[in-house]
Amino acid sequence: MLLIACPWCGEREELEFHYGGQAHVGYPANPEGLTDSEWAEYLFVRDNPKGLFAERWSHAAGCRRWFNLIRHTVTHQILAVQSNRPVAAGQPKPVIP
Amino acid sequence: MTAENLPTLHALRRSPIGHLTDVLAEHSAAGRRSVRLREVPFLAQLDLQLHQHGSAAFDRIASALGEPLPTTPNTAVEAGDLRVLWLGPQEWLLIGPDGSAPATADLLRAALGDEPGSLVDVSANRTTLELAGPAARQVLEKGCALDLHPRSFGPGRCAQTLLSKVGVILHQVDAEPTYRLLVRGSFAQYLADWLLDAMVLL
Amino acid sequence: MNRLSDGGRVDRSAPLRFTFDGVQYTGLRGDTLASALLANDVLHTAPSLYRGRPRGIATAGVEEPNALVQIEGPGAEPMRLATTVELYEGLSATSLRGRGRLDPALDEGVYDKMHVHTEVLIVGGGPAGLAAALAAARSGARVVLVDDQPELGGSLLAGREEIDGRPALDWVADVRAELTAQADTRILTRSTATGYYDHNYLLVAEDRTGRPGPVRQTLWHIRARRVVLATGSHERPMVFAGNDLPGVMSAAAVRAYLNRYAVLPGRRCVLLTTNDHAYAVALDLVSAGAQVAALVDTRPRPPAELVDSARRAGIEVIAGSAVVAARGGARVQAVRIAALDAADTISGPVREVACDLLAVSGGWSPAVQLWSQSQGSLRYDEALAAFVPDEAAQNVDSVGASRGVLDLAGCLDDGFAAGARAAALAGFPVAVPPTPPTSGDGRPARPRPVWVVPGESGEPSDWSEHFVDLQRDATVADVQRAIRAGMRSVEHIKRYTTIGTAHDQGKASGVSATGVIARLLGARSPGEVGTTTFRGPYVPLTFALLAGRERGALFDPVRTTAIHPWHVRHGAVFENVGQWKRPRYYPRPGESMEAAVLRECGAAREGVGVMDATTLGKIDVIGPDAGEFLNRVYTNAFAKLAVNSARYGVMCRADGMVFDDGVTLRLAQDHYVMTTTTGNAAGVLDWLEEWLQTEWPELRVRFTSVTEQWATVAVVGPRSREVLTALAPELDVSNDAFPFMTARQILLANGVSARICRISFSGELAFEINVASWYGLATWESVIRAGEHLGITPYGTETMHVLRAEKGYPIVGQDTDGTVTPHDLGMEWVVSRHKDFIGKRSFARADTARTDRRQLVGLLPVDPAVLLPEGAQLVADAEVAVPTKALGHVTSSYRSAALGRTFALALVAGGRERLGETVYAPLADGGMIAATITDTVLYDPKGTRRDG
Numbered sequence A: 001m002l003l004i005a006c007p008w009c010g011e012r013e014e015l016e017f018h019y020g021g022q023a024h025v026g027y028p029a030n031p032e033g034l035t036d037s038e039w040a041e042y043l044f045v046r047d048n049p050k051g052l053f054a055e056r057w058s059h060a061a062g063c064r065r066w067f068n069l070i071r072h073t074v075t076h077q078i079l080a081v082q083s084n085r086p087v088a089a090g091q092p093k094p095v096i097p
Numbered sequence B: 001m002t003a004e005n006l007p008t009l010h011a012l013r014r015s016p017i018g019h020l021t022d023v024l025a026e027h028s029a030a031g032r033r034s035v036r037l038r039e040v041p042f043l044a045q046l047d048l049q050l051h052q053h054g055s056a057a058f059d060r061i062a063s064a065l066g067e068p069l070p071t072t073p074n075t076a077v078e079a080g081d082l083r084v085l086w087l088g089p090q091e092w093l094l095i096g097p098d099g100s101a102p103a104t105a106d107l108l109r110a111a112l113g114d115e116p117g118s119l120v121d122v123s124a125n126r127t128t129l130e131l132a133g134p135a136a137r138q139v140l141e142k143g144c145a146l147d148l149h150p151r152s153f154g155p156g157r158c159a160q161t162l163l164s165k166v167g168v169i170l171h172q173v174d175a176e177p178t179y180r181l182l183v184r185g186s187f188a189q190y191l192a193d194w195l196l197d198a199m200v201l202l
Numbered sequence C: 001m002n003r004l005s006d007g008g009r010v011d012r013s014a015p016l017r018f019t020f021d022g023v024q025y026t027g028l029r030g031d032t033l034a035s036a037l038l039a040n041d042v043l044h045t046a047p048s049l050y051r052g053r054p055r056g057i058a059t060a061g062v063e064e065p066n067a068l069v070q071i072e073g074p075g076a077e078p079m080r081l082a083t084t085v086e087l088y089e090g091l092s093a094t095s096l097r098g099r100g101r102l103d104p105a106l107d108e109g110v111y112d113k114m115h116v117h118t119e120v121l122i123v124g125g126g127p128a129g130l131a132a133a134l135a136a137a138r139s140g141a142r143v144v145l146v147d148d149q150p151e152l153g154g155s156l157l158a159g160r161e162e163i164d165g166r167p168a169l170d171w172v173a174d175v176r177a178e179l180t181a182q183a184d185t186r187i188l189t190r191s192t193a194t195g196y197y198d199h200n201y202l203l204v205a206e207d208r209t210g211r212p213g214p215v216r217q218t219l220w221h222i223r224a225r226r227v228v229l230a231t232g233s234h235e236r237p238m239v240f241a242g243n244d245l246p247g248v249m250s251a252a253a254v255r256a257y258l259n260r261y262a263v264l265p266g267r268r269c270v271l272l273t274t275n276d277h278a279y280a281v282a283l284d285l286v287s288a289g290a291q292v293a294a295l296v297d298t299r300p301r302p303p304a305e306l307v308d309s310a311r312r313a314g315i316e317v318i319a320g321s322a323v324v325a326a327r328g329g330a331r332v333q334a335v336r337i338a339a340l341d342a343a344d345t346i347s348g349p350v351r352e353v354a355c356d357l358l359a360v361s362g363g364w365s366p367a368v369q370l371w372s373q374s375q376g377s378l379r380y381d382e383a384l385a386a387f388v389p390d391e392a393a394q395n396v397d398s399v400g401a402s403r404g405v406l407d408l409a410g411c412l413d414d415g416f417a418a419g420a421r422a423a424a425l426a427g428f429p430v431a432v433p434p435t436p437p438t439s440g441d442g443r444p445a446r447p448r449p450v451w452v453v454p455g456e457s458g459e460p461s462d463w464s465e466h467f468v469d470l471q472r473d474a475t476v477a478d479v480q481r482a483i484r485a486g487m488r489s490v491e492h493i494k495r496y497t498t499i500g501t502a503h504d505q506g507k508a509s510g511v512s513a514t515g516v517i518a519r520l521l522g523a524r525s526p527g528e529v530g531t532t533t534f535r536g537p538y539v540p541l542t543f544a545l546l547a548g549r550e551r552g553a554l555f556d557p558v559r560t561t562a563i564h565p566w567h568v569r570h571g572a573v574f575e576n577v578g579q580w581k582r583p584r585y586y587p588r589p590g591e592s593m594e595a596a597v598l599r600e601c602g603a604a605r606e607g608v609g610v611m612d613a614t615t616l617g618k619i620d621v622i623g624p625d626a627g628e629f630l631n632r633v634y635t636n637a638f639a640k641l642a643v644n645s646a647r648y649g650v651m652c653r654a655d656g657m658v659f660d661d662g663v664t665l666r667l668a669q670d671h672y673v674m675t676t677t678t679g680n681a682a683g684v685l686d687w688l689e690e691w692l693q694t695e696w697p698e699l700r701v702r703f704t705s706v707t708e709q710w711a712t713v714a715v716v717g718p719r720s721r722e723v724l725t726a727l728a729p730e731l732d733v734s735n736d737a738f739p740f741m742t743a744r745q746i747l748l749a750n751g752v753s754a755r756i757c758r759i760s761f762s763g764e765l766a767f768e769i770n771v772a773s774w775y776g777l778a779t780w781e782s783v784i785r786a787g788e789h790l791g792i793t794p795y796g797t798e799t800m801h802v803l804r805a806e807k808g809y810p811i812v813g814q815d816t817d818g819t820v821t822p823h824d825l826g827m828e829w830v831v832s833r834h835k836d837f838i839g840k841r842s843f844a845r846a847d848t849a850r851t852d853r854r855q856l857v858g859l860l861p862v863d864p865a866v867l868l869p870e871g872a873q874l875v876a877d878a879e880v881a882v883p884t885k886a887l888g889h890v891t892s893s894y895r896s897a898a899l900g901r902t903f904a905l906a907l908v909a910g911g912r913e914r915l916g917e918t919v920y921a922p923l924a925d926g927g928m929i930a931a932t933i934t935d936t937v938l939y940d941p942k943g944t945r946r947d948g
């Protein structure tokens, strides 16, 4: 079981958290302006790297805050915990170290 | 609601585990393995949420309560007969004596002024179980994954976490230790049963 | 009797009677079942599983491949190892061939669980682990030391070493005393670390059988800043013809039986070794009075001082040789010895030596199982001929024999250094204690592993009595067959031969198997082959331990409403809705469910019914932007809803599929209260927080879950107004004064403050009364009293489902499954065209515009008495052979009192274009039900009843 450091509450067991999938997938600013395949990309297509992955979690059983962290998908090492703001469309995503 | 009909009204109230008062008392043990469990029903509880840190409302609330709202995560402060628990950034639970919710709510609303915020009376949402005694920590450790060692958790600390599979607000009141467990009414019977079962195993 | 007259860790003043395979014996406190059996000259275990060959006790620990037993009597347990079962008075066991038997009786034992946080966790209470614990504990850090044996000491319990000029076990006692005196140090004996998971999370199974208190076993959940693995090593068997004969035993086990249990397992012994270890064992055997017929060392030139010491004790040392075969019937009677050349082939005459015990040391395999579970890597060490820990993946160190350090002084050095380092890294710096002087084995000389001792004739494919895995009866011939079949990877060969898959998971034989594979593949070293993956648990665990106290009534949280005691008193039959207990129906004495539900439905349609609706999720949505927020999460609009008015809303995920629904009431300009489905309250709150925090943080709105703040009593039926009048005389309940989908805040006659809404999930005139939950029971009872003269009838979820289905109201999660849009439900009216909301873009996707999407329709079975099973698949053609592609499936199906017949709801491809068509439900029993597709609203389609 992972030990996840909530940016507010500190280290808690994985059981207290709700997984939110890949981070930095912002809701498109103008969904109506997207083609079906662009919209489908937003809905369904996510990265699945072997290695470092920026992902979202919510401290559901605690302070209910959403936040991002970078986890190694093989070792489960957690390298960094980040703020929860999405990246606006067109802006570069944060670089994974 | 007027003062005259309060006794009549109170006679109509049922706390979620009011029927267990005697059972809880019977299971409380003395001695080195001492642990006591009781319900503290009907405490006034208000959930307060603000929108930004260091707002004018925050300062006005501090003046009104005589104590600033705690901003250190997982800590509680006492303000008169109120206990104020940090629940999240910009969210607090104010706990007061039975019946004090309307007055406290008026105080907070006045302090909030026209700033956006949320104040909800949640007095009936949760009941309070008090677990106390030298073996209380050991009882909790049968189902709570928090580090409750005095170096990590002590009087004045609080946390929203899981006990067994039940969400609780855990608040350590003193060093004996005495813990208060705020649990949603629907889970209270299960949690009391779980605690009683754990206490038997000491 | 094989019991020695003195020595050992057994208590000769505490005899214990026990039964094995129906025969009574006596052992001593401190024995294992295996040592007690050997003391009684019982060597044999059950014969082997597949080939029925005689087998005997082969080890003295968790790596035992043969000695499976069934513990009989109350709390019977299958598949325990005689070598790890502590003897107790009255123990009854039978030998087990393969699978055991679960006791069908309820296990009355208590299985507990504990969470522990520690700075330093040390696994293993041998010399290295004790040294680590001592060093770490002196720092003031929290230390947990776990060991699987009843007493600390590890390998020292079986040896004769000295530390600091005294018997090593005196030093162990001193360490234990110092550790016990530390407030924050915890010693868990009889406790096996079975799993090493992410972020230094370990599970430790503690056996408390025979200890004070009702708890039989405790599962410790330990989260450690640093872990020190001092798990020791397992002695490897060797692979030669007849190596499975009873009387072939690990040399370490022979030494443990001699020195720890004071049992002499044989009278005339031969030792076979690849390394130094057997020499000490040989000397111990001689001093215990046994005859040592020969010591066979694979090395051509063993260390001279060892050879001299053996010869001085009268032992013949045969160097550069191996036992090429063990001979015997039920037990080893002789061994055949021959010289091996550098290529491991027989290079001289074979000589036979009589014996009744063959002690084998094939070298040491560090117990790297937990290290591997922690994702640490391994490397093959040629000098040690062993796989040892390489790179750590977590905050862990491996010390002592578990990383290949085999001498006592080295283990102490290693432990002291690692304990101090662990404490320091956890924030508690401390000096490394000095290592006391030791006696005993020095640093061992290089071993000469012989992975396959050749047979006296034939090829590897003929060597079907060279056993690699005794429990699986797998031999060199089997490995050769796997290789001939094309397997090269150790993982494939493991699965083909089943080597390493038995209860022992190849603890002792795993590396031997790798060596055999390497040899047969012609690899240069076992390092090229590698090991199989080590997975938890390290030793078998009982399911009861994993379940802990969360079984029976405590299995899962049970949620009840404030009104629950009334439901119980009035004979409700409950159903589980998520974790909630909800009344399903209230049968009268002798009444069937079907009759009760028809009666309850009739009351709600013709008179007045009452239902506990408390379990719906409730969330206060507060702030100046609350309306705007709701506009974005619901498909329909809420921003302009009037204060004290309510509206039904549907929430979709971004893919446009229905996620939740419910009625939201506006209490003030900036205050709404949302209801959610019973099972989805927490999920909806998560959903709202997600969008607010991660997409729209600029919106000034906050959420508070108030599900348990309120008790909700639904009063339903044409006569509900009369009940409300009695309950709240000050409330004008006329339709004009209190219209549908509005709310009023009022004091009830009993003084309780209530929020009353006109909401209907049945199509009938209905009111929902919300009071603070601590008044819930009293309010329910007032409603019952107020409606008594009207025959007010409590009803449960089954009736609620029938009533809503008659009106065509879907239940999210029953009539939907995450693939259904509001349009599929026929609810275009709930989808706004004017505003954006979560999921809106998806309704313009080609997939959601398909005309053959499954749509919600009503079904009327052609035979009005026949009930369609929920979940039944539907086809268009009665003659079609199944399996075939289904048109859809039945989502809800009931008997209707109002319709006087059965009916159902179903999702059917292009269903709304098929009204009037007949579809067929082929049943598992070969039957077929025909039904006509209809509109979903089967009762009061004009909606005339909701205003009374």
Ligand SMILES: [Zn+2]
Pocket (backbone or CB within 6 Å): A006, A007, A008, A009, A010, A059, A062, A063, A064, A065
């Ligand atoms: Zn948190």
